[in-house]
Amino acid sequence: MTFENRNPILYEKSTKRDLPSQEELDIDSEDVVDVQEVFELISEIADPEYTDMTLEQLGIVKPELITIDNNKKTIDVMFTPTIPECSMPSLIGLCIKAMLTRCLPAYKVQVRVEPGTHSQDQQISRQLSDKERFSAALEGKNLLSIINQCLNIKWKHRSLFSWVHHDNST
16 A cells, blocks of 8 residues: 555554543534544544544544534634645545434534645535535445444444445345
């Protein structure tokens, strides 16, 4: 395997709170969401290219790029690809959006590439905002498998992804 970014910069992991329990992720919960909670949900997503590293370790996601409006029930996450020519931002964005949509279904989630950090940041951000594209991506068996692999780095023993149909007959 050849890597686009042969020497990614690794960042120190932040100190985290305990992960929320399944009950705390209950759809009917009226709790407010904070930046740290959202960051903890997305920081442990595996990078699609460097599968043994997380988005946090590669500096792709940062708490200061997360905005939450609990009154409007919106979450806005910007992320920074490791290099301006990275071919993975669409997949990274889909992983972030899939994680937050599943874990915080009461919130409208917007995921964007941080402006100026990628050669196609505006185009990719528009694609990630397209509801039909997002739904179609989650219906594609191969793409969904890749997304689930990236998400499962931290959530292997949780039933968070019970909404995904796994066909073991193939």
